[in-house]
Amino acid sequence: MPEHADQPDDFAARRVAQAAEGAALALDHGHVMAWEQSGSLSGLPVVVLxxxxxxxxxxxxxxxxxxxxxxxxxxxxxGCGLSTPLGETAHNHTGVLVDDIECLREHLGIERWLVFGGSWGAALALAYAAKYPQRTSGLVLRGIYLTGDADNDWFFHGAAAFAPEAHARLMQLVPRRWQRSLLTWLERTFRDGDEERKAAVAAAWQRYETALADPSRLDAMDSVPLSPAPAATWKKYTVQAHYLARRCFLGESMVMRCASDLRSVPTALVHGTLDFVCRPVNSLRVQHAIVGSRLAWAQGAGHDPLHPESKRLLCAATDRFHADGDFSRWPTEADA
Structure with a gap:
């Protein structure tokens, strides 16, 4: 599901920087992956999903x-961010994303890496690690989305109780006969609708997810009229609707099966206790499925990975993994 730190406002500045670095990797069927690396080239490799x-x-x-x-x-x-073509859903599914990660690892000459993923990225991390466990030195998972009907129903309907006005604005755009088949309608709208319609729906969807991810902004958002979303935003939701309408080509049972196969992969999980986007119970279930995994609760945090408590626990986990190669000494009493 959405990550609150991911904002399309970054795109223009990042596009210039990316072009200067020339960091692009040709994939199949015309897709081109934009990638970048930072930190120390001699440091411990980590891929962020x-x-x-x-x-x-x-x-x-x-x-x-x-x-x-x-x-x-x-x-x-x-189809995302600086990868091209932006918003493309053809030849775009979880199976190829998993292999794209492996293709990037081979391209960079990295033997094994820590895999770090939040929300939908956490589910993708589990799918990658299950297929390529020998290339996965460890996992750090945050605010897990399990990709199934239960999570989708929670996000689009159950969680509406926490953001009723933003949810009502979204549902006003949906014909009544489609309101219980919302994902099907969203996928068709972004696939076949005109740009004006896409821009309006994307703006309402973004307002709703932001309201859930950061309830502190509710009063300010509700006082501002909705403006049509720019193309970069509705193309983002084109990809998201394509995936969510198909349970991300995984489904909850498959994600849990991937988790249960990872007995030898060190795993740390962090979840905000007030996460209204991805239910905290998701991480508890994954922690039970991965023998030896460790779970820390970010008290008072929502879905935003940069909430002080979430960030503190995630930084402690990556520091501990660098020091020990596992999470057996994380979280400490000071971390919890």
Missing amino acids: HGGPGSGSSPRHREFFDAAKYRIVQFDQR
Whole structure:
């Protein structure tokens, strides 16, 4: 599901920087992956998987790692961020994303890496690690989205109780006969609708998810009229609707099966106790499925990975992994 740190406002500035670096990797069927790395080239490799689906990498996601100790690799998934073509859903599914991650690892000559993912990125991390466990030195998972009907129903209907006005604005755009088949309608709208319609729906969707991710902004948002979303935003939601309408080509049972297969992969999980986007019970279930994994609760945090408590726990986890190669001494009493 959406990551609050992923904002399309970054795109223009990042596009200039990306072009200067020339960091692009040709994939199949015309897709081109935008990637970048930071930190120390001799540091411990980590790949950061952004959320969404449909969002993009953010420079702020580097803040979870000591740049002197980590080689931080980021990329934008197919159709996302700076990858091209933006908003493309053809030849875009979880199976190819998993292999794209492996393709990038081979391209960079990295033997094994820590896989860090939040929200949808956490589910993608589990799918990658299950297929390529020998290439995964560890997992750091935050605010897990399990990709199933229960999570989708919670986000689009159950969680509406916490953001009723923003939810009502979204549902006003949906014909009554489609309101219980909302994902089908959203996918069709972004696939076949005109740009004006896409812009209006994307603006309402973004307002709703922001209201859930950061309830402190509710009063300010509700007082501002909705403006049509720019193309970069509705293309983001085109990809997201494509994935969510198909349970991200995984589904909850498959994600849990991937988790249960990871008995030998060190795993740390962080989840905000007030996460209204992805239910905290998700991380508890994954922690039970991965033997030896460790879970820490970010007290008072929502879905935003940069909430002080979430960030503190995530930074402590990556520091501990660099020191020990596992999470057996995380979280400490000071972390919890």
